[in-house]
Amino acid sequence: MKEKIEKIISTVERLPPFPLVALKVVAMARDENVSIKQIAEIVQYDPSITANVLKWCNSPYFGLRQKVTSIKQALVYLGGKNLVEIVMMSSCKPYLDKKVVGYELEKGELWRHSVGCALLAQILAEKASCGDKKTILFTGGLLHDIGKLVLSEFVEDAVVQIKGLIEEGKDFLEAERKVLGMDHAEIGAKMAERWNFPEELIQIIRFHHQPELIKDPATALIHLADVGVLMLGIGAGLYGLAYKAKNGAYKMLGLKERDLMSCMAELGAQLQRIEALVNF
């Protein structure tokens, strides 16, 4: 088992770095003293990110009538919040848009799940009066399952054992731990640490299935959003509902099941836009 864990961790150590500009934007967007203007400045000095961001700005998702040709213009037409989210999406998509064989996720499914989770977390935040957390929630929603990218090949090799444990009534996370010595949330947090993500984001990734251990509203929101999107079957994959949903997350946020259902209906109204984003 020790050998297996070391092998998984060495995979993380060999990961290429996360795009620096995206990282700066994540870190800055949490800091209330940083203006959107400063973020725009960072972005516009990186030509490859700028080109990519402009492509996103002009995508059908935003439906702008006029073509945006500079970051400054993007800021005017789309606003700071959208711009930060575009930077995050354009940076995260190359990682998350892949086929994830171990979890039986076809190409695009993990990305769809991640975008869905990011949007549902923001909708839930409104309901729970946590609107100030929207940027970290968006990023957390996009990145909460990054651990699956690394763990996939190990899950694939051990899939018979994992399936057996789930058939016995264990949840997916427990099965990962039993068979691989590590679960996708923990390995995701290790990736986040290696990439120097802000602490708040590392916590979201590490505890998104166990929000009761951390008592952080943002993590609780991501937990509920993740559960909601899994129940909708969006990027659920192999035994996609074999995860424990935690009542403590509702309590921490002062929400009830009917609030989650109402927010899921809000997400349901955005599904076509999500498809436009995912297929872009």
Added chain:
Amino acid sequence: MGKIVVGIADMKVSNNPEDILITHALGSCIGVAVYDPVVKVGGLLHLMLPESKINPQRAKQNPFMFCDTGVPLLFKTCYKYGAIKKRMIVKVAGGSQIMDEAGHFNIGKRNYATLRKLLWKNGVLIHAEDVGGVVNRTMELNIANGEVTLKIPSQGMKKL
């Protein structure tokens, strides 16, 4: 002509024998397939949530999102194509449950309970079903013969 995808909170009805209606990834959502073998009219609904009172505004915009507004519309649309209630074969799949010991995440169960009650009240029987568990299901309805096929990760294909 070919496969027609029914999205989440969506419905399609057809009387073209070349059509196959398909809906992907039913988790807690429920797929309701109805078919009249005499006129060869079939419909597939992918409902998300039990009752429209959860979010009346969204229910008004998209009645297919909820069981209590989507199912009546599924039947009524089939009637327009000549289907008759007493001939209709009803098959149901989905309603999976996320793991939850305390019983606070019951959307799958609620969807199924609401559907059963609604059909029972209207004197409609469920002919076959595959519901519950922690899996997600893809459901197909073949308009040529009314056959319903399910695909479940790690379990493969099966007829319902």
